[in-house]
Amino acid sequence: MDLHIGDVFERLIDGLKDRFDPFFHATADGLTTAIRGLEGLLLLAPSYVLIGLVAAASWRLSGIGSAALSGLGLLLIDAMGLWQATMETLALVLSSALVSLMLGIPLGILASYNRWLARGLRPLLDSMQTMPAFVYLIPAVLFFRLGKVPGVVATVIFAMPPAVRLTQLGIQQVPRDVVEAAVAFGSTPRQLLWHVQLPIALPTLLAGVNQTLMLSLSMVVISAMIGAGGLGEQVLKGITQLRIGLGFESGIAVVILAIVLDRLTNALGQPRSRPT
Amino acid sequence: MNRTTPALLLALTASVLLGTGCKKEQPAEAPAEAKAPAKGTVKLVYVNWAEGVAMTHLAKAILEDRMGYQVELTMADVAPVFTALAGGDSDAFLDAWLPLTHKEYMERFQGKVEDLGTNYEGARIGLVVPSYVKASSISDLQAMKGELDGQIVGIDSGAGIMSTTEKALEAYKLDIKLMTSSGPAMAATLQDAIKRERPVVVTGWKPHWKFARWDLKFLDDPKGVYGGAESIHTLTRLGLEKDKPEVAAFLRSFKLDDQQLGGLMGAVADTKGDPSQAVREWMKQNAALVDGWLPKS
Numbered sequence: 001m002d003l004h005i006g007d008v009f010e011r012l013i014d015g016l017k018d019r020f021d022p023f024f025h026a027t028a029d030g031l032t033t034a035i036r037g038l039e040g041l042l043l044l045a046p047s048y049v050l051i052g053l054v055a056a057a058s059w060r061l062s063g064i065g066s067a068a069l070s071g072l073g074l075l076l077i078d079a080m081g082l083w084q085a086t087m088e089t090l091a092l093v094l095s096s097a098l099v100s101l102m103l104g105i106p107l108g109i110l111a112s113y114n115r116w117l118a119r120g121l122r123p124l125l126d127s128m129q130t131m132p133a134f135v136y137l138i139p140a141v142l143f144f145r146l147g148k149v150p151g152v153v154a155t156v157i158f159a160m161p162p163a164v165r166l167t168q169l170g171i172q173q174v175p176r177d178v179v180e181a182a183v184a185f186g187s188t189p190r191q192l193l194w195h196v197q198l199p200i201a202l203p204t205l206l207a208g209v210n211q212t213l214m215l216s217l218s219m220v221v222i223s224a225m226i227g228a229g230g231l232g233e234q235v236l237k238g239i240t241q242l243r244i245g246l247g248f249e250s251g252i253a254v255v256i257l258a259i260v261l262d263r264l265t266n267a268l269g270q271p272r273s274r275p276t
Numbered sequence: 277m278n279r280t281t282p283a284l285l286l287a288l289t290a291s292v293l294l295g296t297g298c299k300k301e302q303p304a305e306a307p308a309e310a311k312a313p314a315k316g317t318v319k320l321v322y323v324n325w326a327e328g329v330a331m332t333h334l335a336k337a338i339l340e341d342r343m344g345y346q347v348e349l350t351m352a353d354v355a356p357v358f359t360a361l362a363g364g365d366s367d368a369f370l371d372a373w374l375p376l377t378h379k380e381y382m383e384r385f386q387g388k389v390e391d392l393g394t395n396y397e398g399a400r401i402g403l404v405v406p407s408y409v410k411a412s413s414i415s416d417l418q419a420m421k422g423e424l425d426g427q428i429v430g431i432d433s434g435a436g437i438m439s440t441t442e443k444a445l446e447a448y449k450l451d452i453k454l455m456t457s458s459g460p461a462m463a464a465t466l467q468d469a470i471k472r473e474r475p476v477v478v479t480g481w482k483p484h485w486k487f488a489r490w491d492l493k494f495l496d497d498p499k500g501v502y503g504g505a506e507s508i509h510t511l512t513r514l515g516l517e518k519d520k521p522e523v524a525a526f527l528r529s530f531k532l533d534d535q536q537l538g539g540l541m542g543a544v545a546d547t548k549g550d551p552s553q554a555v556r557e558w559m560k561q562n563a564a565l566v567d568g569w570l571p572k573s
Contacts, residue, residue, distance in 0.1 A: 081549065141356045145365040146321060150356075225353040227321070227360075233351055239460045240324050241485060241545075242467065 028144040039091040062267035073256035089230035096155035108167025125161040151228030159215035166208030170201030210265040328371030330544040362388035377436040399506040404480030413496040444501040525571040
């Protein structure tokens with residue numbers, strides 16, 4: 001018995017490349033423009049303006065402690081001369097997370113309604129989360145050229161599953177009697193989803209958003225191996241030349257970015273009493 | 277979901293307004309014709325290896341300051357770099373090690389990349405030890421097996437130097453294991469051994485910053501397993517000669533000798549951040565050499 005499914009995979013990749021090349025390139029160009037635009041937007045204002053905005057948002061959402069932590073962390077990044085790289089990474093992470101959520105949340109909703117779809121999705125989601133990223137890096141480069149786009153694609157593959165799973169879980173956890181009551185009062189399926197299920201599932205759903213962001217951040221170094229730049233590139237430069245200091249600084253910048261995003265998204269799920 | 281839509285629209289609008297991101301590394305002294313429309317964009321790819329970083333940033337500075345092109349640099353791992361060249365998405369790569377180290381890639385992408393010849397000769401691969409190690413030849417290693425913990429520290433499993441080292445172990449009948457690791461891990465092991473003055477053997481190559489940092493030597497290879505010297509080649513995508521003949525001509529004549537490359541790498545290694553300052557300084561000091569590379573118009 002001699003069976004190599006790898007050959008089939010290789011042929012599949014080649015076939016896809018030959019057939020859909022124009023489509024892939026158009027996608028790549030569009031996404032590149034969007035990511036570059038977001039980057040430009042983030043770098044438009046001087047760094048302290050953005051730091052102020054983030055600190056204000058943190059304060060409003062989760063209190064003075066978070067605001068101080070986020071503000072000081074971002075100031076440290078700026079002081080270490082990593083602002084530009086950090087904004088590049090932030091643009092990449094936000095784009096990846098956005099794509100993941102736009103695909104993941106609807107899929108999660110559908111899976112919560114359809115048991116067969118949910119069953120079919122499970123092995124797919126499992127393999128997306130566990131397939132070593134290096135395996136699909138080269139196909140991603142083949143399809144989308146070197147640069148930010150294959151980085152986004154690789155990140156989406158890794159970061160999308162929690163959005164699907166937690167959306168599905170959130171909707172399935174809505175108490176049955178609440179759903180029955182809504183139906184008894186004559187709500188349409190659409191009303192049921194928008195006014196009953198999604199609001200109740202919101203904290204779980206936002207946990208999915210939070211997880212997607214965190215997982216996107218854990219892909220920054222791997223994305224840098226296919227030309228995505230940003231902080232991942234700084235980390236690589238540091239470690240490959242044994243400049244432990246540079247590697248550490250860039251690594252800390254990733255951590256700070258994670259803390260900031262974590263605080264912001266976590267706070268969204270648990271609305272505090274608003275300061276008046 | 278409906279809250280993310282405005283954000284996306286905003287990003288798209290901004291991108292249309294801004295064209296591209298504000299990723300401009302302005303040189304300290306922009307050339308006089310900086311505002312003239314560039315002749316086009318040259319996409320250079322490089323791997324994060326010291327000699328490639330130095331040479332690629334130098335080529336970028338020359339193409340921009342002296343030839344009026346825009347240059348887009350992309351850093352990636354070596355396999356994606358070859359993939360991008362073969363796919364025609366990138367224009368040139370200045371750091372291909374031939375005939376041995378990147379042999380697998382050259383065979384794989386035969387006829388899909390163009391080899392413009394060497395830009396540096398006298399690169400070398402082999403087994404490297406700190407100079408305090410008594411061994412002088414690969415055949416001395418078997419006697420030192422105990423001190424070496426029975427291992428040679430290697431790099432990534434896909435690298436050409438790894439399969440060549442496996443052949444060397446066979447040819448010299450060494451009962452020693454080749455450990456797969458990575459470039460940084462190999463360098464860290466070397467650093468640690470040197471600090472403690474312990475014997476250590478690593479797979480090594482030159483030019484590399486480790487030779488500037490520590491006192492190292494290659495072990496003799498009487499059986500010639502590692503072949504002669506390696507050269508560093510400039511590779512381009514197919515068709516660059518046709519649509520950007522000036523760029524191809526410059527890349528063809530772009531060559532450095534041992535001392536020039538050593539000086540350039542040293543200058544780049546001493547800068548903390550972006551190498552573009554250091555390479556422009558180097559261009560000033562080596563003006564005659566740089567002038568010789570420019571295509572005669």
